[in-house]
Amino acid sequence: MTGGMWISLLACAGQLALAGLALVRVGKSPLALPLSLLSIALSTWNFSGFALVRADEDGWRLVGFTAGLMTVPCALHFILSFVGRRRSLAWAMYGAYALFGALALAMLVALGAPTLEAHLLTLRFGLLVSALAIPILGGGFALLGFHVLHSRHPDERARAGLVLLGLTLVVALLMTELAAELGLEVVRLGHVGTLLGLPVMATAALRFGLFGDDPGAPRLALHAAGIAGLGVLAYLAVVRLFVAQAGTLIICTTAVTFALVAATRRGVTAYVSRSERLERLATLGRFSAQMAHDLKNPIAAMKGAAQYLKEEHARGRSWDGQGEFLDLLLEQVERLDRVVDTYQRLARVEPLPKPVDLRRLVEGVLSLQVFASPGKVVIIRELAAGLPPCAGDQDLLANALENLVRNACEAMPGGGTLTVRALRDGADVAMEVEDTGEGMDARTRERAFDDFFTTKASGSGLGLAFVRRVVEAHGGEVLLTSREGRGTVVRMRLPVTDASLGGAGVGEAA
Structure with a gap:
């Protein structure tokens, strides 16, 4: 040759x-x-x-x-x-x-x-x-x-x-x-x-x-x-x-090509199946960890109240003056019921719309974030005054915002500035999370909201996908802006309640 x-x-x-x-x-x-x-x-x-x-x-x-x-x-x-x-x-x-x-x-x-x-x-x-x-x-x-x-x-x-x-x-x-x-x-x-x-x-x-x-x-x-x-x-x-024999030669080479594709497909199928199993396990682990965290606090409160009442009973003391502990037990049982109900709705992403004050929702989500990353991430709140309530599910929107805040903090492992805004966006209202992390390249940005897509070794790829589903279930829209070296901004645009359309204006940033 x-x-x-x-x-x-x-x-x-x-x-x-x-x-x-x-x-x-x-x-x-x-x-x-x-x-x-x-x-x-x-x-x-x-x-x-x-x-x-x-x-x-x-x-x-x-x-x-x-x-x-x-x-x-x-x-x-x-x-x-x-x-x-x-x-x-x-x-x-x-x-x-x-x-x-x-x-x-x-x-x-x-x-x-x-x-x-x-x-x-x-x-x-x-x-x-x-x-x-x-x-x-x-x-x-x-x-x-x-x-x-x-x-x-x-x-x-x-x-x-x-x-x-x-x-x-x-x-x-x-x-x-x-x-x-x-x-x-x-x-x-x-x-x-x-x-x-x-x-x-x-x-x-x-x-x-x-x-x-x-x-x-x-x-x-x-x-x-x-x-x-x-x-x-x-x-x-x-x-x-x-x-x-030209015709036979073309047919045989085509058959060989199909055989090669079939052999490669066998390897692809085995590899993809293994990857999907690992992804499902990672997703289950993250979901279980979050559920355990949400259930642990009310269970701990119930356990403490029950132990105290048991000790009082063992000493022969009356429970007549311990009504607050009985109330606590009932409150925590109701809290557990709400947690279970929330997770059922999280799985189905079925909002129960009620008027939601975005300023209060943001403050509630950020109140615990100070303890999650002490001294590393500076948190700035920019909450517009006079915002009309949006028609939304408080728990689902809070979980979506928590996902964005957590992602933003993880994008700044060495520290940075996290800015969370509640603002008017045309006829709608919006929550916006901005970080000063590394940002995303073009390919990551295009696939950011895809199910199971993640750039983290321990990530499940469900965070931003969940945010998108929650916002779309509310009739809203998610917008992402990111550039390498300049951080990322994610905005959740939500419709206001019918009663507030054309209502209160936007005040100055708080």
Whole structure:
């Protein structure tokens, strides 16, 4: 085999391994799916180049074009996910998939239609692809470059730089293939580019946590590399056996690809199931700890009162003057009943709306926070006077605010300033929590309210998701603003009660 064919095979194996590593993280990281799709497309393109030289069958040129076309939307999908713009620019992403998917489908149809193939493998079609791909990829790279320049955290800046370098190597050198197809006299370096981009992307994934912190990543990388190696050996065997039978060769290589996906899927399923079990246990542990804390105080009060009355009875003293202890027992029983009822409503997020004074609610939540972080976090209250009551559930809103306050304090382990506001927001009222912590990067900010998403080693990923559900159950809205190095602001906007619409105005900050 020639050197170019070996490069194509090595790049094919490497891209398959990277795809396997990414597939394991699908569902856990927004970067996993687009990177796996991009790697599969590049692996297919590299193998089609090898097969084209080995089998000398023009059908492989169409397969290569098909894979090359799909690298454009996959690359855009990956870039938008990386810079945290996947949702805000979803229209561009899906539009690119629809456009280039249609062109790729035309390429596949041309495998059995020589007339269509003659129209597609032309200079005009190449110019059309260039005119569509260059603006899309240019916009994506501009977003990625902007992200690199504005990243404050060293690890994020390193990740972004590696991603930019890796994609630049792949895309720029792939463009030499397109230029050669258009008749320009340039050296074809596409296979070299996909090979050179591999160690860069692998470093970003394994060394700088591209998919998040994962202590099992090296083991998964070895697993993916093993599957990729077996896949390439299977491809070589198929090519050797059916080199003169183009149709059989394409069918067999497709079957091998499906077998590789199935093998990888087995590993993915086992890994995801284990992760989900750990997440459920973490969630149960956090929920149990909070419930134990809420039940412990009333139980301790009841125990103390019961022990005192028992001692009085043992001494033969009358209980006639101990009515306050009996009242205490009844109060704590009622308190336990309220706690159980609250947890039932927390699970269902079913508010019992009553007029709620946000100033009083904020003061109640913050009254204990001074003891939770003494001397480390400075708490500032900015409570607007004359706020109308909102229609809400006191317990649910208090729990939501406690979640935000706790998150803000955990974001400032070395101390900082926590500002909690109650204010008028147009026709509504709002509570706002601001911290001076490290803030969030773009990807974290985009997924902050997703269920089970957390950046904390011991977190359950339910805090902000619970806040969102509570506020939406009240007919309100949660807004999050965060920048790396500048802290985070979360605002819970809530509707006022009907009786107060157009009522009292907003006073000065207290």
